[in-house]
Amino acid sequence: MPRYRLFLATLLSLFSLTVVAQTNTPAFLRPNPRIDRWVDSVFTTLTPDERIGQLIMVAGYSNRTPAYEDSLVTLVRTYKLGGVVMFQGGPVRQAKLTNRLQALSTVPLLIAMDAEWGLAMRLDSTVRYPYQMTLGAMQGHDSLIYNMGASLAKQARRLGVHVNFAPSVDVNNNPGNPVINFRSFGENKYAVARKALAYMNGMQNNGLLTTIKHFPGHGDTDTDSHYDLPLIAKSRAEIDSLELYPFRQLMQAGASGVMIAHLNIPALDTTRNRPSTLSPAIVTSLLKDELGFKGLIFSDAMNMKGVTKYYPAGQADELGLEAGMDVLEFTYDVPAALQQIRLGIASGRLSQESLDARCRNVLRAKAWVGLDKYKPIVLDNLVKDLNPASSELLNRQLTEKSLTVLKNDRSILPLQRLDTLRIASVSVESNTITAFQKMAANYTKVDSFTMTSQTPDSVLTAIRDSLKQYNLLLVDVHLSNIRPPRYGTQPRTAALVSELVSTGKAVVTVFGNVYSLDKLTMPNDTVTGRSIEQAQAIVMPYQLTNYTEELAAQLIFGAIGVEGRLPVTVNQRFRAGDGLSIPSLNRIKYTIPEEVGIDGAYLTQQVDSLVSVGLEKRAFPGCVVEMAKDGKVIFQKAYGTHVYDASLGGDPTPDKLDDLFDLASVTKVSTSTPALMQLVDAGKFNIDGKMSDYLPSYKKSNKADIVWRDVLTHQARLKAWIPFWQTTKNPDGTWKPKTFQNERTNRYSIVVTDSLFEFKNYPQTIFEQIRDSPLNAKKEYVYSDLSFYLYPQIVKRLTKTPFEDYLKTNIYQPLGAYTLTYNPMRYYSRDRIVPTEYDSLFRKTLIWGRVHDEGAAMLDGLSGHAGLFGTANDLMKLIELYRRGGTYAGKQYITKKTLDEFTRYQFPELGNRRGLGFEKPSFTYTGNAPRSASKNSFGHSGFTGTFVWVEPDQNLSYVFLSNRVYPTRNNNLISTLNTRTYVAEALYRATKRGLRPE
Structure with a gap:
């Protein structure tokens, strides 16, 4: 091999070995001048007994009496202990106790918790994450487990906690295991190792020391070591192949700590009834020498029967250190432990030098977590900081994937x-x-x-x-x-x-x-x-x-x-x-705003503030707001009450999410318009056809040649409305014949109120009045209800199905929107229905459970312009169907082509902002729509105080339901305040603003 290649190979080999060594070595033990200086400066100040004290952690509880806390303070101060393991209590109480303990400690205390599934494992008012067994069901998504570790680390550090006795890397291959069980990631050693590694890295990479446990494996036993010493009757080969596998993987990745279990394992130590915590063969020979672990070795709690059954307090602590452990967790009797440890040193079973080395490692761990620059826990906003919205989102994600x-x-x-x-x-x-x-x-x-x-x-x-x-x-x-x-x-x-x-x-x-x-x-x-x-x-x-x-x-x-x-x-x-x-x-999925990148606290504050103004100014007694983004409902909230008081009837009960509201003109885009779109798709209705094409009685009327496209955009010269009920009165205020009477009979069978009944054939008179009504002189935009009275007849004629039956069969019931209905008292108790106006002119009563609109009331509560009732949630399903281009849950209700046609501006060149049946934003902002609404958005408002809006460009859907007409329609503050569109605008702003760092 050429000399330069040999040199390069050698260099690469040395680099590789260095990287491996750095990976194996826990982060707190890696060279660091700052840590080295602090450890040296502190260590030299400690007496031999104080160095031993650094190896002892006692239990701390924040839910006990002041006398208990005083005794804990005395114990820590007297024996200069190294740390405290916190158990049950609350976050603020624990923080106060921790601050008190730290204030009297010359060397800052290492604070630990057993928080396998979050701080809530021990503390109230904190985040609970899923159990490891739950996470074991996830296929992949290890990044979510990493995020859980990272999130928990931040919460722990905010609370002044430095060590988490987690994760459990036990392979639970015994269904009868009473102590590990759901605390394990499962029975597959590879999955256990992979998931535990993600969890450990999430914690350690965010400044939290971890302790993988329970070495050498507590998964295959049916005995709880809290109450007895479990026997692991497996061969060394079996243990090596299965139980030790996850430990090896995490130690190779730089685990900062290992916890030793109280187990009797004859294959590893033949001494009768000796727990693994006290076994040199297991702690030193296997863990340190054979597996090469360099980090901190913690005992399991030294008060457990798994160790105390055969070894008394004090003796067990000394034998644990003799076996090779670094930190004694939950030492039960500190004076006895110190006495036995001193005897161990005197007898030569323990050396002061080895204890000093362990003390230095504990000090290094303290410096690594920042105790070299200790600061007390800040109590302000502590509970809020420990419960970030990101943790709720993470909980949802982890649960969903499992x-x-x-x-x-x-x-x-x-x-x-x-x-x-x-x-x-x-x-x-x-x-x-x-x-x-x-x-x-x-x-x-x-x-x-x-x-x-x-x-x-x-x-x-x-x-x-x-x-x-x-x-x-x-x-x-x-x-x-x-x-x-x-x-x-x-x-x-x-x-x-x-x-x-x-x-x-x-x-x-x-x-x-x-x-x-x-x-x-x-x-x-x-x-x-x-x-x-x-x-x-x-x-x-x-x-x-x-x-x-x-x-x-x-x-x-x-x-x-x-x-x-x-x-x-x-x-x-x-x-x-x-x-x-x-x-x-x-x-539709129901979740929190953070899942779609929105700051939930910001959105809630904005909506709460706007609605509160409306409630304070009595613009409406109450309302329900529902918002969705990306097909996910992210906001549902009910405000106020059904009525202000019971003086006019009704019950001032709080509004609820499942209350039914009178939708008023939102009925137009919830009944007539979707039915017409389906008929267009079926080739049964032509929006460029004439009125007389579908209404034979109109052939000789002044409306015969009016085109439906003009009708649906409110520029067909139709009158805005007709006060039908007024034509039923004589000058003296009595009812004309064949109009109304106060008792129900076969001839007067249409129920308008509990004491007002309409002649059964009078609806025909209404339709004739519409047909024969004069037209406006000029073709221009004039919002008119009149044509919407007619669509139920057209739908019935074209489909051979009554209008309401058609809607429920073809739209509402397949959507699961069962509360969308006319005349809701047929199906729901009145206390679920929000009252509207006290009608002092026509019906002389509080309108409650029946349609507010007079014309719809005279049509037995059923019309294409008003009369539909429903909950915000069921209405959202229909609105989401529109946002999704006519498809919902795999079923196409309306083609996208037809929906696009109905929801586009039809005559913008004429200054007409309408779609076909739908409202759209004004060309210059007037408050009829959210200020940020795009030209592609659409919706509708209702006279009773309702509003729906769809924003395709940002995947937003919005429903606002109220009864602003209570007690009188003369109160129009909801429009003066622009409450409905301002609340919608809050959703746009929150979407644009996105998430902010926590």
Whole structure:
């Protein structure tokens, strides 16, 4: 080999070895002049006993009495201890306790926590991340686990915590394991190593020391080391092949710490009843010498029965250091430990030099986390800082990617053809309506039931009878206890689930530990054949949280896809790796603004502020606002009350998201316009045809040759409106014959109010008045309701189907928008319907549950211009259909070509801003639309205080529902304040502004 090539090869080899060495060596041990100087300066000030004290960490609790805190302070101060492991409490209380302890410590304390799934593992008011077993179900997406580690590191450091006793790298290959179990990433050593590495790197790269555990592997035991010394009866070869694999991988990547478990492992140490924490063969020979680990070695808690059963306090601590550990965690008796350690030094079993070296490493770790420049924890905004919106988004992402479908007969998931489903949601082991049930109700009509193992038989019998009318049961099993052996299942849980499954129409979701599937799998008996395996579909979210409940429901309805796989084997039916991939059906997803790049706090503050002004000025009693971006609902909020007070009738109950509002003229773009677009697509309606083409009685009228395109853009010379009810009155105020009377009869059968009834044939008079009405002299833009009275007749004539039936069959029910309806009191109690105006002129009553518009009221509540009621959420489904170009959940309702035609400016050259049926932004800003609205946007407003808007350019959809006409239509402050369009503008601004650093 030429000399220069040999030199180059040697150089590369040395570089490679250096890189490997740097990678193996934990970051806090790598050369650093700043750290070196600080360690030297501190170490020289410590007495031999104080150096030993640096190797001891005691437990700290922030939820106990002042007397306890005083005793902890005395203990730390007296023995100059190196650190404190924080347990239960609250963030502010812990921060205050930490500051107090740090203030009296000559050498800053190393603060540790066992926070495997976030600070919430120990503290209230903090973020809880998914369990490692849940994350084990994720296929790929390790970057999300890294982000979890990074986020947790930032929260821990904000709280003054420097060490997290995580991740667990135990391979859980024993289903009966009572202590690791859901704390493990699973039974596949490669997946465990990969995911644990991502988690560890996320923490360490953001300044948090980690401790991989529980060496040499706590996954294959059915004994809890908190209560006894577990026996690992495996060969050295088996341990080496399986349990040690993840430890090797993470140590190779520079793990800063390892925690030793309390295990009896004869294959590694033949000493009877010696826990691995006290074993030189395991700690020094295996971990340090053979595996070459250089970082800090922590004991598991020294108060656990796994060590104290055979070794008393003090003696165990000395033997732990003798075995090679660096830090004694949760030393139970500090004076006894120090005494035994001194005896160990005196006897020669321990050397002061080795303890000094360990002390230096602890000091280096302290300097690496910044304790060389210690600052107290700032209490201001602490809880807020510990709960960033980014953590909620991350929780949602982690949960979504972990969801697993174990069965999906006939591809029932995601649910399709909602119009064919009669759905009951049955919650098992919950006494109240669940988050899962509430989310399911966002998608379609779902009736909810609850039952528990304690539900009386009489109640269960009534539920069974009720369930017979449904063809789909969504069974959500709520297991609040995630620990073995029962995993939260009660004696009757499996029987209840199996009974529901035996109907042949159940989709089961189990919110609990994955091993609970075995408890819910009843043996097949020849009589009933009951088993959870007979469910039409089985969904496994792995634990019970709001995130798992909400996202599991969204999975079932096709708002999200699924790709999770079981991380462990439960039984012969449910094995590691099982799971089905199901794509999203692209229904609306419900999430938070941060998922679409919007600052949720900013958006909420903007909307709250604008709505508050409207409420304070009494522009409306209450409202509901719903916003979506990119097909995801990111904002839903109800404000105010139904009415200001009960003086005019009505109930000042708070507005709710599922309240039904009178949509007023939003009816035009929710009924007539979509029906016409479908008829255009079907070739049954021509917008360039004449009125007489579809209304035979108009052939001899002054409107015979008017073109529908002009009609739909409000430039057909039609009168703005006709006060139909006024023509029914005599000069003395009495009703004319064949108009109204105050008692209901067969002839007066149209109900206008509870005490006002219209002649059954009078609607024909209204249509004749429209037909015979004069035209305006000039062809120009004049907004007119009149043509929209006629579209129900046209739709019925062209489709042979009554107008409302057509809408529900062809649009609303397939969308799952069941609350969109005329005359809502046929289906809903009045307390769910928001009142509108007190009509002092015509109907002499509060309009509540019936249409506000007088003309629509005289048409039995059903017209193409007014009369539709619904919730903001169901209206959003229709608005989203428009934004998506006429397609929703895989079904095309309207072609994009037709929708584009209806939503474009038709006559801009004439100064007419209208589309076909739709409102569009004025050419010069007037407040009829958001200021930032593009020329491609469209929507409509309603007289009662409603508004919808679609912004295709930025994928925005917006619904605003209110009853601004209460108690009188003369109050038009909602328009003066521009509340509806200003709130929409807030969405545009938030979208443009994007996320801001936290």
